[in-house]
Amino acid sequence: MHCTICHAPADIFATATILSKYKVAYFRCTGCGFVRVEEPYWLDEAYSSAITGSDVGLVQRNCQMATVAKVVISLFSNPAGRFVDYAGGYGLFVRLMRDAGFDFSWYDKYCANLFARDFAAGEPTGQKYDLLTAFEVFEHLTDPVVELDRMLAFSRNILFTTQILPEPAPRPGEWWYYGLEHGQHIGFYTRRSLELLARRLGLNFSTNGASMHLFSERRLPQPLFFGTARYKTARFLAPLFRRESLVAADYRKTTDSSPYGRES
Numbered sequence: 001m002h003c004t005i006c007h008a009p010a011d012i013f014a015t016a017t018i019l020s021k022y023k024v025a026y027f028r029c030t031g032c033g034f035v036r037v038e039e040p041y042w043l044d045e046a047y048s049s050a051i052t053g054s055d056v057g058l059v060q061r062n063c064q065m066a067t068v069a070k071v072v073i074s075l076f077s078n079p080a081g082r083f084v085d086y087a088g089g090y091g092l093f094v095r096l097m098r099d100a101g102f103d104f105s106w107y108d109k110y111c112a113n114l115f116a117r118d119f120a121a122g123e124p125t126g127q128k129y130d131l132l133t134a135f136e137v138f139e140h141l142t143d144p145v146v147e148l149d150r151m152l153a154f155s156r157n158i159l160f161t162t163q164i165l166p167e168p169a170p171r172p173g174e175w176w177y178y179g180l181e182h183g184q185h186i187g188f189y190t191r192r193s194l195e196l197l198a199r200r201l202g203l204n205f206s207t208n209g210a211s212m213h214l215f216s217e218r219r220l221p222q223p224l225f226f227g228t229a230r231y232k233t234a235r236f237l238a239p240l241f242r243r244e245s246l247v248a249a250d251y252r253k254t255t256d257s258s259p260y261g262r263e264s
Contacts, residue, residue: 001027001038003029003031003032003034003193004034004036004143004144004145005029005032005034005144005145005193005196005197005200006029006031006032006034006193006196007031008029008030008031008032009029009030009031010027010028010029010030010034010036011027011028011030012025012026012027013026013027013028013035013169013171014026014171014172015172016171016172016173016178016180017180018037018042018046018180018183019042019045019046019180019181019182019183020181022041022042022183024037024038024040024042025037025038026038026171026172028169029193032190032192032193032196033165033169033190033192033193034187034188034189034190034193035165035169035187035188036186036187036188037186037187040142040183040186042183043142043183043184043186045183046182046183046184047110047184058089058092059092061135061136062092062093062096062135063096064231065093065133065135065161066093066096066097066100067231067234067235067238068212068229068230068231068234069093069097069102069133069159070097070100070102070234070238070241071228071229071233071234071237071238071241072159072212072214072225072228072229072234073102073131073159074240074241075224075228076214076216076220076225077130077131077157078130079101079102079241079243080103081103081129081130081131082103082105082129082130083097083102083103083104083105083129083130083131083132083133084104084105084106084107084121084129084132084133084154084155085097085104085105085106085107085132085133085134085135086107086108086132086133086134086137086151086154087107087108087109087110087111087134087137087140088106088107088108088111088113088116089108089111090111090112090113090114090115091106091113091114091115091116091117091119092114092115093133093135094106094115094116094119095115095116098116098119098245098246098247098250099245099246099247100242100243100245101242101243101244101245101246102243102246103246104116104119104133105119105120105121105129106119106120106121107120107121107154118250118253118254119250121154124153124154128154128155128156129154129155130155130157131155131157131158131159132151132154132155132157132158132159133158133159133160134151134158134159134160134161135160135161136161136162137160137161137162138160138161138162138187138189139162139163139177139179139184139185139186139187139188139189140184140185140186140187141186141187142186142187144187144197145197145200148197148201152201156203156216156217157214157215157216157217158203158214158215158216159212159213159214160212160213160214160215161211161212161213162189162211162213163177163188163210163211164189164190164191164194164207164209164210164211165188165189165190167190169190191207194207194213197215198215201215203215203216203217204216204217204218204219204220206220206222206225206226206229207222207225207226207229208225208226208229208230209226210230212229212230214229
């Protein structure tokens with residue numbers, strides 16, 4: 001097997017049992033350290049529900065990511081611009097961001113949009129968004145380069161999360177992020193592998209050193225991104241960037257398009 005990111009040889013790194021029944025091999029790139037599973041033949045079963053039942057922290061993480069995104073967008077993008085949440089799940093993050101005054105749309109091919117139904121993005125037609133968010137997506141990708149090409153059709157700036165693989169690399173059973181119980185996590189990134197991905201795309205790479213990262217057209221001051229793209233810092237900074245909520249405007253849009261018309 002060869003690495004999908006840097007094309008260096010990938011050697012067998014470990015084996016583990018996924019979904020309590022499938023014995024699976026993990027390969028590690030000899031160049032950039034990227035770890036991925038063998039061909040993931042179990043994914044149809046793993047995604048019998050788009051959101052795994054063990055994900056009890058889903059709401060908490062969406063609230064935390066919204067706080068960080070408000071600060072990152074305010075400091076490094078155009079807060080009055082247009083944004084899209086890629087693989088947006090139930091639409092909770094989009095609703096949180098619109099509540100906070102940021103013009104976000106939702107895009108997801110596989111999950112029901114429960115919270116942002118009137119704000120779904122269509123397929124990209126050449127009009128770019130100022131920034132795309134892809135939270136908890138990268139570790140699910142069978143081919144990150146192909147999927148990133150799809151994301152870039154929406155925007156050349158991608159704010160995303162994925163846990164950086166520790167050094168030395170833990171084996172399955174030694175790190176919770178492998179997600180053996182649900183089988184949906186199939187790729188695990190080192191900082192080096194993310195840097196190479198950005199370079200391959202002609203973009204700049206910034207990171208908070210843990211789980212929040214940015215591919216961007218312009219080079220950013222890394223120490224500033226490192227310090228502000230963290231929840232513990234962002235929760236204190238977010239009130240400084242308060243915007244007028246879109247709740248009232250969204251309500252008007254929703255009721256105007258309702259078959260029952262507007263309230264009198």
